[in-house]
Amino acid sequence: MQLLIMRHGEAGWHSLDQERMLTETGRHQVAECAAQIAASPWRPVQIWSSPYIRARQTAAIVSEILNCPVEEKIFITPEDDPGLCLDALLENQHSPLMLVSHMPLVGSLATLLVDGHRRGIPFMTAQAVVLDMPVVGPGCADLKTQFLP
Template sequence: MRIWILRHGQAEPTATRDAERALTDVGRAEAIRMAEQLAGHSLDVILASPYRRAQQTAELIRRELNFRRGVTTVDWLTPEDDPMAVLDQLADRAEDELLLVSHQPLVGQLISLLVDGHRQGHYSMPTAGLACLDMPLPAAGAADLLSLTNPADATGNS
């Protein structure tokens, strides 16, 4: 299983509710740049947090990649969700290549759980940071981190 973990692009600093914060122009540009990193990969599904900024990021990626299916919204990819619960959800998935669009602190903790076997590792995930992991099965400590890219140094396909 290959999992791509993408943090949403830069968002407005405030909104009525955190879940309603929208992408800024910079955030939209970041998402488009990171879509270039995914070009040529055979994504089976795009899973995204229900928060507006994650939905917008996922939709930009979907459009840039000409991904025919829609974005699937899941309620287990919000900022404060438990990475272990995400791991349980991933264990129920049959796809070979998934893109998860989510938030900090979840994305950093999830990478740590999958690669290091615990949630305490530090993986820098700026806005629109993208990690690529390969694993034989979704289990703590079972993944290999293949790449960790941020939009500032993203050039061409990975």
């Protein structure tokens, strides 16, 4: 399975966490990163998005550029357990799959899949990484590349 993990674009701070919206800079960051992914061999066939507005906006921009469907998942919000996401990945039939979420989840999930622990790595806004997993499980993924705005 190939998994792209992407953090949402830059968002404003003028509302509740779940309602924060992308800034103009954030929209440009996401479009730039999505264009890089479109030109790569790692184009997702489906996007899973956090239900938070900034992640949904990010997923919508990526979906438009890559022409792939978006499905909201309630278990990929900032403080969710990466183990819940891992359980869902075990049942997933889509590859490559993109997950659009938030820190600290994106960092924790990436390190869980690559190194088998949950310490977490930092992600810039609109950054995406590509993981290749012959078997879906902790410590089973290889980091193939990353996309930066």
